[in-house]
């Protein structure tokens with residue numbers, strides 16, 4: 108099977124300070140992988156390296172066919188189109204409907220045909236169990252529903268890899284479990300999901316491969 112991520116001997120730096128050292132990992136299609144570690148252990152820095160927000164300065168790394176060492180700024184938008192990214196704070200446009208939120212991202216990534224846009228929005232909203240919510244504004248939805256909109260937005264371009272940085276950090280335990288299950292389901296449909304959390308309650312919901320961030324290194328636990 109194809110590797111979506113392959114890192115070899117990578118150290119992630121923030122301000123010239125090593126955050127996670129000598130990292131070698133491979134991620135394949137269909138995997139669900141927890142990134143587990145305390146606040147400040149380097150989970151976000153690792154994810155930022157994968158999506159080209161933090162420049163790689165050493166080792167070798169390939170993400171969805173892109174070589175991260177010497178990645179040109181002009182290549183970053185093309186790398187991002189292979190990825191779906193979900194954050195703790197949803198990052199929805201508050202003055203626009205759910206439909207407009209999704210359409211905004213689609214327009215920015217090259218969608219032009221209005222009927223195709225409409226069909227795709229219906230499809231992704233179905234995938235996250237939000238059909239019929241097109242005309243709602245974000246504030247008319249619950250936190251869990253807003254996070255599901257941001258997951259739908261991450262899915263519109265059928266990415267191979269989903270990066271979720273503490274996606275349940277603002278949600279209550281019950282809603283967190285729903286969101287976790289949704290990501291698990293997404294991984295079972297053939298994408299890979301990296302799910303960062305420091306929340307043991309969430310982590311203990313089911314067992315899966317884990318990258319444990321501790322003491323400046325990552326332990327890879329099957």
Ligand SMILES: Nc1ncnc2c1ncn2[C@@H]1O[C@H](COP(=O)(O)OP(=O)(O)O)[C@@H](O)[C@H]1O
Pocket residue numbers: 121122126144145146147148149150151152153
């Ligand atoms: N933009 C930044 N500039 C400098 N240092 C940073 C920056 N972001 C994070 N750090 C530092 O890098 C380390 C890892 O942080 P981070 O990757 O955010 O960890 P986590 O996501 O696990 O909480 C911390 O010591 C943090 O203070």
Ligand SMILES: [Mg+2]
Pocket residue numbers: 147150151152272273
């Ligand atoms: Mg973080």
